[in-house]
Amino acid sequence: MPKLNENYLHVKDSYLFAEIARRVKAYEESYPEKASRIIRLGIGDVTRPLTPRAVKALQEAAASQAVAETFKGYGPEQGYGFVREAIAAYYGRNGVQVDAGDIFISDGAKSDTGNITELFARDNVILVPDPVYPVYVDTNTMDGKEVVYMDGREENHFLPMPDESVKADIIYLCSPNNPTGACYSREQLKIWVDYALRNQAVILFDAAYEAFVTEPGLPRSIYEVEGARKCAVEFGSLSKTAGFTGTRFSYTVVPGELTFCASSGEEMSLRAMWNRRQSTKFNGTPYIVQCAAAAVFTEEGMEECQENLSYYRENARLITEALARKGIPFTGGVNSPYIWFQCPGGMQSWEFFDYLLENAQVVGTPGAGFGKNGRNYFRLTAFGTHEKTAEAMRRFEELLG
Ligand SMILES: Cc1ncc(COP(=O)(O)O)c(C=O)c1O
The missing domain is CATH 3.90.1150.10 (Aspartate Aminotransferase, domain 1)
Incomplete structure (x- = not known):
């Protein structure tokens, strides 16, 4: 049995x-x-349909799959270069430099925020906000890991800040936040980044709602903060941005600078580990969806x-x-x-x-x-x-x- x-x-x-x-x-x-x-x-599901450009790209890609010369089978597990470049260019237009080689394409931020727990050992101090998107807690629990909660209350505008008496190893932040809708300022994220760098912690930054940020000056990516490439992974998704809840497309940025030690003391690269994990357990997002996503990430x-x-x-x-x-x-x-x-x-x-x-x-x-x-x-x-x-x-x- x-x-x-x-x-x-x-x-x-x-x-x-x-x-x-x-x-x-x-x-x-x-x-x-x-x-x-x-x-x-x-x-939290959307009601607006896919945009005309996304649909056109989907249709053209589907048609190209009917022709032997343009047909595509398995693609790179990390995603096609053309869509990774399109996302890097999207970041660039928002004033943030992200290397296409650090971007991994996936089928959902839910999967990736859940799957990344595998890369970490059991005996970490894992901080999650309360209230919280339940996936962070449940996936750690399934993996036998305990989380420590940090309170989001009216007094802190539902934006918990570091408690210097807690030495965290892994910190989940979600901004703009589900469920509270609160959004960290750049100064607040800088405090988190400085805390993470001081404590050699990693921030898992869920930016699934970044495209909703409208107030000028509020950050849409943690990489807008200096030092974040050395301590943060970022998750993005087209689910809410482009109505892809049923079409499925997301991405995870794991900068090459992210190196930490294994329980054995050996230094390991988080990007190399994520690459290994994805190549082993994931066979890529559908080609036609990647074509649609590339069309979404253009300016138009x-x-x-x-x-x-x-x-x-x-x-x-x-x-x-x-x-x-x-x-x-x-x-x-x-x-x-x-x-x-x-x-x-x-x-x-x-x-x-x-x-x-x-x-x-x-x-x-x-x-x-x-x-x-x-x-x-x-x-x-x-x-x-x-x-x-x-x-x-x-x-x-x-x-x-
Ligand atoms: C905070 C947050 N992260 C991630 C997701 C999952 O998005 P996806 O559809 O890309 O899996 C959601 C969806 O509701 C969410 O609210």
């Missing part, structure tokens, strides 16, 4: 979205006449994406203005598709979830699903349609009187 990985016993059930679905279904069954009124502003391709993001920004504006009118404190919505706010009337997040569903037929995400610091908070997303978002917020305001 195989002995199973007991660490899976310690992973919390993926309870959040299943429980939301269960409660919505129960409500629909009890009040079938209200079912068609339900508006979902809870999930990104302009098209920004039009879609502006659509979501308008929804975020509708949500944040309604909250402001009600005097409810919130973060996010400006540089992020997520809006995070304190549940009115001192309610707990699941209590507020039920209250909003039952009285306004609006579905959001209870903050408790992202950690203990989310217990009194709620997340709404800007990924709906204008009509539904406006209607949801009209009902929200009416409900709160």
Whole structure:
């Protein structure tokens, strides 16, 4: 009989979205006449379709696969040079120098932020924020690693900063943040980078929402900070930027400067390890998707994406203005598709979830699903349609009187 990985016993059930679905279904069954009124502003999936340039590139690439002379089979595990160069050029246009050779193409930031845990030994001090994107915690738990939480609270604007009394080895940062929508300033990231360099720690920087940053001066990449190439890995994704949640494309930057010691004391290169890991366990992102991604990373391709993001920004504006009118404190919505706010009337997040569903037929995400610091908070997303978002917020305001 195989002995199973007991660490899976310690992973919390993926309870959040299943429980939301269960409660919505129960409500629909009890009040079938209200079912068609339900508006979902809870999930993090996009609604705008792929951009014209992405679709054209996909179609042309698919057609080229029908011709023996242009057909492509297995590609490089790291991704094609043309798309790695396109991403390096995208960074360059944002004033950041990243070498194409440090960029690894993948099928999702979820996979990569999860898989990278393999490169690290068990006895590291791993810092994650709370509230947190649950993948960071669950993947470490599956690997038998424990995490240490750093609190994101209203007092620190949900942007935890280093605690000098904790000597971390691995630090997860996500900015703009899911679920809180908060975004680190360059000065704050510099403090993290300096801390990491002093402690010989590595920062795993999740930049999945970088394209949502609109306020001038806020960093879209940790490499905007001096010294970050010596201490940070960065994850990017086209899921939200270009509507690729179903098409699947992401990238991970692992600078060659990142060398650390193995438990045995031997110096190892993180880039070489990631390369070895990907070459062994991954056979690449589909060629046609890489062609579409290369089209997205051009100047014109990104302009098209920004039009879609502006659509979501308008929804975020509708949500944040309604909250402001009600005097409810919130973060996010400006540089992020997520809006995070304190549940009115001192309610707990699941209590507020039920209250909003039952009285306004609006579905959001209870903050408790992202950690203990989310217990009194709620997340709404800007990924709906204008009509539904406006209607949801009209009902929200009416409900709160
Ligand atoms: C913070 C964060 N990182 C990564 C991901 C995963 O993105 P991908 O679709 O590229 O796997 C998400 C998706 O919701 C996310 O919120």
